[in-house]
Amino acid sequence: MIKAKIHDREKERLALLNSYSILDTLPEKDYDNLTKLAAEICQTPISLITLLDDKRQWFKSHYGLGVSETPIEDAFCAHAITGNDPIFTTEDARKDERFYNNPLVTGDPNIVFYAGIPLKNASGLPLGTLCVIDNKPRKLTESQKESLNILSEQVINLLELRKNKLELERAHKKLKKFSKKLERKVFQRTNQLEIKTIKLELMINDLESFNHICSHDLQEPLRKIQMFISQVSDTEFNNLSDGGKHKLERIDRSAARMRDLIQDLLTYGATETIDNSLTTVSLKKLVLDVKDVLCEELKQYKTVLKIPKDCEITVRPIQFKQLLFNLFTNAIKFTKKEDKPVIKVMGKIVDGADYPEMDLAEDKRYSHIMVSDNGIGFDQKYESKVFEIFQRLHSDEEYQGTGIGLAIVKRIVTTHNGQVRVESSLGNGASFEIFIPLAVKAI
Structure with a gap:
């Protein structure tokens, strides 16, 4: 007796077999019908659906045979899955040097004739065989071989359906x-x-x-x-x-x-309780309204107020004018005495997706308002601190203030579901960027 070779991709083959979770499962009618049909077509007393692990061949269905497994070293199917032929056949095992003294030949079930088709998945790895066995010599006709091949494809279909069901x-x-x-x-x-x-x-x-x-x-x-x-x-x-x-x-x-x-x-x-109605207005109009309120201060400090670019904004006008008022008065307050305050206000419509660093909604459009000045500025590391209530970077002796102005700015922006940031450096003024969601106009 000659022992079958181990498959070239045995480790991969065994992992694939385990993925079906079918070994040692109970009998199923669908598989039993296929082995019965194979025996009748090939006119053999025994037909098996075998699955081979590393130690045994286990029968998912065994028509005409009373046992459910045999050792792999005695298995004809172990030879079948390592060969290159579409169907592995021995017409008389008693005369075949590979099997003549095999316990399955010399003893029960006294195998003489064997024909097995490897059960391969889509990647070509064999899981076992669909085989037919007789205790006398015989040959299969081409029609029987073709029928056996069709039945083996149905076994694979059942296995794949089982695997898909388990995955589901x-x-x-x-x-x-x-x-x-x-x-x-x-x-x-x-x-x-x-x-x-x-x-x-x-x-x-x-x-x-x-x-x-x-x-x-x-x-x-x-x-x-x-x-x-x-x-x-x-x-x-x-x-x-x-x-x-x-x-x-x-x-x-x-x-x-x-x-x-x-x-x-x-x-x-x-800022949370007044002027709750949102209105779409011109940024320039609100700036000019605040300019009228601050006209005396602007004249006193010879302030230059520029509005090079306008845009529409959807805001609560009273609150937003308060925001601009605070930014303008801050710009005037924190300008060196020998300098004239220069305040520049610009607006444009932008897409949220263009400013990922601001955590804006990518599918929304925003009014982007920029208010810059030529004041004394501050170290950028204090960016978050300047928006906190009662937080000041200067003493009263240097610059008067309550430390609430920019906290009000941040609060107003927040109530508009917007974002605000500031860029500054010592001696180079400050530039505030405000993003306010733009109202969606009805079509």
Whole structure:
């Protein structure tokens, strides 16, 4: 007896066989029908669908045979899957040096005739065979060979259907597991969103209460303080010592700063509550409106205001004019005394996809507003800090301010679902870029 060779791609072949998850499965009628039909067509008492792993040949269907597997070293099918012939045949195994003393020939089931067609998948790797066996010598006709080949293709079809079904079931389980996981996440996110909504409502209520305190409880005593300071300045100022005069001036400046701080806080809080109607207007028109309000300051500091390029913007006009007002007054405030402030405002319509660094919606269009100045500028590392409330980069002795102006700018942009950034360097002014979603016009 000569043992069959190991297949050239045995490791790959075994991995493929395992992927079908068919070894040691229960009998199935579809496979049994094919072996029965093969035996009847070829007129043999035995027909098998065999699958070969590294130790045995296992029978998915065994027509006319009582066992379900035999050792691989005795298997005729092991020879069949390593050969190049489309059908492996031995007409009389008793006279074949490869099988004459094989236990399956000398003992039960007393194989004499064997014909097997390798069961190959699309890549050409054999999983096993569809074979017919007789205990007497015989030959298959061409018609029988052709029929056996057709039946072997049907075995492969059944195996592929099984594999596809298993993959679908696994995919369904993964999808079901993912769906449950997603459902849990959605539930968690929904709860988190509800909590955030409640917190936001509480914050808005707190903000409204704070605005009420600012507008009434804080301003009233402050007005009295300023009134008394004014009275003392008018009637007693000349009677004070130099130290007293200096202290009174400092009290007056502190009261004025407190008044500005309260007004800025009121403006900051009002950005969420006033002027809720969005309107599409010309950027230039809003700039000119703010210019009229600041006409005295612009004249006083000989400010040059340029609007080289206009565009439409969809905003809450009152809020956006406040934004421009804050940027203009900042530009004037932070210009060196020996320089004339130069403010340039430009606008254009852009696609969100063109600015990936700004995290804009790629399918939306935006009004891109640029406000630049020739002021003292600041180190770029402080970009995020300048937009925070009460954050200042200079002392009162250098430049007056409350540290709220740019926080109001950021808040107004946020309420418009927009983005803002600033580029600056020391001594080279600042350039603010604002992106506001453009209203979609009806066709």
